Amino acid sequence: MPNTNISTPNFIPYQLNGEEEYMSNSQLEHFKVFLLKWKQNLIAEMERTVHHMQDDVSTFPDPTDRASQETEYSIELRTRDRERKLIKKIDQTLILIDNKDYGYCSNCGIEIGLCRLEARPTATMCIDCKTQDELREKYK
Structure with a gap:
């Protein structure tokens, strides 16, 4: 299973077919499909966060509650920033696959x-x- 802690789709390891050459078309397709699904999941998570933060605009009178909410948002935004960077890496990887350099x-x-x-x-x-x-x- 990939070491991809951030919103990964189900990963099915590639099954080699006999004397298959390294990075054959079927291997490239296998990784391309996985990366596209992973990217889709990340985008969906980012959209969910935006909607959650827009819908949950609460002003708490208690400073502790307000600080707690700000901390939660800060952590969520840092996670989304990591995901944004990961999407960029996925896009670069998809280009490598398309160029058969993967x-x-x-x-x-x-x-x-x-x-x-x-x-x-x-x-x-x-x-x-x-x-x-x-x-x-x-x-x-």
């Missing part, structure tokens, strides 16, 4: 691998390059 490391060009892509469908680096990238970030 599944290959943007750094070294090797196959990312189906298991990694199922865990993180928007991955653009193989595990080795991503690990090095994270270590560089850590020691900046």
Whole structure:
């Protein structure tokens, strides 16, 4: 199951068909369908939040209640901002799929691998390059 905590649709792992070549058309289609459903779910959540915040415009006389509501809205808006960024990554990934560049490391060009892509469908680096990238970030 993908490590995609934010409003993910049901994910069905890809079933390899014998000697199937890496990133075959059926594999690309599998990931494209999943990413489109995921994007749809995220957009629906964003719309739900907007409607919830518009409908729930309450003014509480108690400062504690007001602070509690503001905190709730702040957390919800931060989550939606993360989802907005994720939608952008999904869109970039869909372009890679359409160009048949999906599944290959943007750094070294090797196959990312189906298991990694199922865990993180928007991955653009193989595990080795991503690990090095994270270590560089850590020691900046």
